[in-house]
Amino acid sequence: MTHTTASTTAFAPITRAACIGGGVIGGGWIARFLLAGIDVKVFDPHPDAQRIVGEVLANAERAYGLLTSVPLPPRGRLTFCATLEEAVRDAEWVQESVPERLDLKQRVLGEIDATCPAQALIGSSTSGLLPSELQTTLTHPERLFVAHPYNPVYLLPLVEIVGGRATAPATIARAKAVLDAIGMKGVVIAREIEAFVGDRLLEALWREALWLIKDDICDVETLDDVIRYSFGLRWAQMGLFQTYRIAGGEAGMRHFLAQFGPCLQWPWTKLTDVVDLDDALVEKIGAQSDEQAAGLSIRELERIRDENLVGILQALKTGHGDRGWGAGKLLGDFEARLAAQVAPAPALDITAPLELVETRVSPAWVDYNGHMTEHRYLQVFGDTTDALLRLIGVDIAYVQAGHSYYTVETHLRHLDEGKLGEELRSTCQIIAVDDKRLHVFYRLFAGPERREIATAEQMMLHVDTKAGRASPSPEPVMARLRPIALAHARLEPPAGAGGIPARRKETAAA
Amino acid sequence: MTHTTASTTAFAPITRAACIGGGVIGGGWIARFLLAGIDVKVFDPHPDAQRIVGEVLANAERAYGLLTSVPLPPRGRLTFCATLEEAVRDAEWVQESVPERLDLKQRVLGEIDATCPAQALIGSSTSGLLPSELQTTLTHPERLFVAHPYNPVYLLPLVEIVGGRATAPATIARAKAVLDAIGMKGVVIAREIEAFVGDRLLEALWREALWLIKDDICDVETLDDVIRYSFGLRWAQMGLFQTYRIAGGEAGMRHFLAQFGPCLQWPWTKLTDVVDLDDALVEKIGAQSDEQAAGLSIRELERIRDENLVGILQALKTGHGDRGWGAGKLLGDFEARLAAQVAPAPALDITAPLELVETRVSPAWVDYNGHMTEHRYLQVFGDTTDALLRLIGVDIAYVQAGHSYYTVETHLRHLDEGKLGEELRSTCQIIAVDDKRLHVFYRLFAGPERREIATAEQMMLHVDTKAGRASPSPEPVMARLRPIALAHARLEPPAGAGGIPARRKETAAA
Structure with a gap:
């Protein structure tokens, strides 16, 4: 038997979603919804949209087949629509994943708002734009929020939920409850800033990484190895602060900060300057990356990544004495709910x-x-x-x-x-x-x-x-x-039975 | 049967190490050496040194008991010495892990150099000081290098190897071969800079994280959740560049850089300013961290962390179709070598x-x-x-x-x-x-x-x-x-046998 834990989270299952934009991120959302049993209508005028969505969905189904043996609900119905209006007309949740341009997003979100049902939630996949700026074209801006996921969306559970000035608190609560119901981790960011929390952290590290490559301190493979043989292993289960809390030892977090604090004044990063990502640097990184991939195609790397993520999630599911930890506990709780829902x-x-x-x-x-x-x-x-x-x-x-x-x-x-x-x-x-x-x-x-x-x-x-x-x-x-x-x-005795002798009191039906 | 893979790595097993400084990092080195069958002599004048080393060693033994079923070599002998000279006298590798002060490290490294065998390697655990500056007090500076590990040292395999101006190339090669022989991942950093590669990346992210807390964008638990439900899961297996290579899709790394590059110019980080870690901010983080820990003690958190790391390493060991991937492949290769060494x-x-x-x-x-x-x-x-x-x-x-x-x-x-x-x-x-x-x-x-x-x-x-x-x-x-x-x-037939009937041709000894 697998574990389960009582949870105080609210769940708000939905049955109909619309996805506007079907690239890698949009396709990931589509896969998440469909595999959770939700019907999805898609609008994306790009000629390759159906192919890309199909590829993401194939990866997702493969990964889920490995991830869990709990029976998933029957897969939702996938419909590609000819117009945005047709896609959003009866949706309970509309997810916008169009390219990262403010004017484009404002226009598309305005169209969504004008044509979807009055009570529908509208989430934007933007990785950096402020929800307050995305709301300006909406008649009902109170239902718009940022729902920023991470690639691959079908396996990484995080969604940063960020409200703008006009977003209603009830919208944030409902958004979190819908995400929780499909096994995702909706994390509410208290105040809107560009790039929110995750991409701020990634940006800071990325800038530093580019300097290290440009200055020939190391190549991209060495830099990746430094991450994945050390703090990457830590961060799959605990984040920055909990990890440092442990590092501080019994004296705890305040002690750690007291020790570590002064280092911030050291001249340790190139933080006052932004690297120029010119052609030479792009080519340098591109060439090093080719070498690092050692002939593995993107498809092969995707499969390896997904299988590793499945393994890590499964390991964390049995962590903390089978109670589950972090993303693994989330998976275990999701499975327990699915199992309980099995008719x-x-x-x-x-x-x-x-x-x-x-x-x-x-x-x-x-x-x-x-x-x-x-x-x-x-x-x-x-x-x-x-x-x-x-x-x-x-x-x-x-x-x-x-x-x-x-x-x-x-x-x-x-x-x-x-x-x-x-x-x-x-x-x-x-x-x-x-x-x-x-x-x-x-x-x-x-x-x-x-x-x-x-x-x-x-x-x-x-x-x-x-x-x-x-x-x-x-x-x-x-x-x-x-x-x-x-x-x-009344059935035939099974061929191959008899390996264990019948006991005295045993009968076919006591 | 478990997997194995031919490896071209050079191995240089040693049998005698000395550890100068036995805190959390020194203790981790001691555990790594002892569990790899290497005798360790320790010098640390701190009154609690034996207790701290004992605690780290107990954690390490517990973790290894869960990590692998391959028979480890007989544990090395642990000796606490009254003087530095006694500890280093017959060592093949001396690892310095004293507090992070240049003058102190220079003095200690000078003493080590003056008293250890002429052919011994001298590694420093410094997380930021330049090896060229650490070399100044040595008669034989060519054998000194930075060997910077990550906590917990007994489970995280990474060691950044950094040479100074006077370090001999042969020293770097030998250091890597010794580390490889004990199942660690020695990664050579091409050019010395303060804080090397890992801590540069961590520092950049840490500064940004402090701003996010100070400005109330989120609390420490939310920030940790953002990491461990998203890119933390990615980084346990692939680093930054390999992950982004996949994100770039079939067009690859150059395409990704072309898309992502412009974002660097966005006003996304507080990179031009350093947060003042004043009492108010320390207290704020301390209080949030207490809440996040939800009553779990440091010891409990350590155990959870170690069990999760064991699970993640084991998951990666069976990754890539049981060929192993990243830190899991390293573990599998190490186990295969140990198994082959079993008499x-x-x-x-x-x-x-x-x-x-x-x-x-x-x-x-x-x-x-x-x-x-x-x-x-x-x-x-x-x-x-x-x-x-x-x-x-x-x-x-x-x-x-x-x-x-x-x-x-x-x-x-x-x-x-x-x-x-x-x-x-x-x-x-x-x-x-x-x-x-x-x-x-x-x-x-x-x-x-x-x-x-x-x-x-x-x-x-x-x-x-x-x-x-x-x-x-x-x-x-x-x-x-x-x-x-x-x-x-000639033995008694085992009690409980007979569950499988003997076959016609079978005899006790064909």
Whole structure:
């Protein structure tokens, strides 16, 4: 079972969004919305818009397939529209991602405001322009705000929410609640300034980096290595101040500032001057960057980046004793909500083995030869057990109340192999139950052709986790188990079962 | 099996180091050296030095226990010395980590130079002083360089290597080779400037961050969230330039610079002015930082940080299709070298079940209730199989040449539970072998009391991986297997075995 944590965040799910502009950022927004089950209408007159959006969406779907095994909601509907008006007409949230020019954005936002529903929210993806200046052409400026995301938008959760002079506080609260509902981290910036917070920090570092390259202190690969082998690893989980708080030791933040403060007066940066990014410097950086990429194409680098981000997010999800930390906790909470929203098996056919888990072979599951590691098969079967237990009412609340099923014995058979990225599906057939035991048989299928690649037979015991001993399953659980066990007793015994002998008291349906 | 990659890096292992100064940074160096099997002599007149070093070392050992299951070399010997001379007398590498004052460092480095062996390397941990200025008091300045690490030194691999005017090129090359041998990433900075590369970048960002707090644009928690939910996740794996190369899309780096360049002229940062870190600002940041910490102590934050870093490093180790990426590739290469250095079982007693794996229950292995997840038991048994296969010559080269053993059947029994942080040990008893089959029984023990918590019986088949079918094990493999199988045939059959029936041709020793 995976973790969950009560959250006090407000959620405001929406079902219809419009995206005006479908470049890399607009495409990222489109993917976020669609994969959260939201219908998206797009307007972008650029001739390549459909292709670019399609590519971003393909990357996003690939990444989500690896990121989570929680069933996502059915993907929203994607519609490309011929006019802006058609795209925004029935939207609850309109996201503007057109090029970074004030006059253009003002005109487009004015058109959006004039044609979208009165209660719709209007977010701008601008990375630097002031929301107060973007509001000037709107009849309803109170609903406009900056919603500044980071690339790749479908994986990085941050959105800086910045209001202008005319933005209503309720708009900010609603915007945050909509973003929270789709698994993003809406962070409210208290006062508007050009470039907000993230790009201010990035700009400061970027200027310094350009000087270091121009002055031949190091090349771009060395500079990147300095980041990713040191503070980059820190910043994936804690930011600047929390990291320095630790560095200050037991005396804490004030002590650290006292020590570090004087360094600010040292002549350590070129901060009083702006580098001239002339042709020679552009060419120098371009050439060094080509060398650093070592022949990897942008597509390959994107895939590597996304897989690494997935791995980092998953690592942070199990951080802090599986409670999750930072972006990983956000992901865990999002998954828990999605799992809770899964309809309680309305269409579950109990006259056949239960279809319980759909997932995909993640890059973290394969070894250097592309083979799926042995224990990952058991991980999928463990997820199957979790799904079965949830189905019979043994959920997180049940476990926290002091009872659970523990596995005492497992018999695994390997028949074939799962390959990187392949779809996996597991089924569960109940062999027998009694008041304490649950004896099941799982099959694992790979690919669209449903190749059987492994089976697991498991004996579980209902336990009182505080007393640390077996205890009878309560009637509400048995009442859910019994009809499934009775229906499965009419099925053929699974081929390959018998690895675990039946126990004395066990019957097909107790 | 875990991955390995041929590397062209030079390695120069050392066996004796001296650390002058044992604060948080000195302590981190001490831990790095000791855990890499290097004896360390320490001189630090501070009354709390032994306590601080002990605490850093405890953190480091805890982190390494979670980080890797590759057997580390025997820990080096730690000696606290009464004088500097005693500490450096027989050192191959002397690392200076005294407070950041030029006159103090010059004096200490002069003393080191006067008393350590003529061929010893002398590294300074300074985070900003020029090596040329540190060299002035030395008789042999050619062997002095800056070796600037990042906190926590035992987990973050980066060391900036910076030579001064008098530093010999051979010194830089040797320093890099020594660092590479202990799993660190020595990055050579081409030209010395104050604060080198990493701290220049950090300083630039830090100044900007202080302005944002002072001007109430956001509080410290918001600023940290902006970092760790966005570019912090990117920078753990790729740096600034590689990330922007991707952002530039197929047109690449030059295109990106052309787009982004003009922004440098925007009035986006406070770069022309230095914030006054007065009492009011220190107090403001201190109070916000207290609130952000939400009651977590520095020790707790350290543990969370270290566990997250371990998780991120492990995620990057399996990145890029298990080839590893960035700091994760470095870790994988280091582990592969350590594994290769493991003596071929000199003391292996084959008259008893083989002691093959020692590891620890990692935070990523437990669920929210502190229970070790089912598939992690199989992961440890999988590592046991890898260790057994290496022992009989089925190593990475063997597998790459087209043959391997595949598991066809596994029978797991759960007898008790592993708890977070507990030591785990596995043993292997060979039940039977024939020319194609390998039938084994593993036990898993937890804690110093060796509580038996699980067993696994496995049937493996020798396969021709290209042909995709079973094939006889070659004589060199059988020659290693046979004596163990013969010896184990004299042992009692393991209690709990029999979950997998013996096959027709199988015998105790083919």
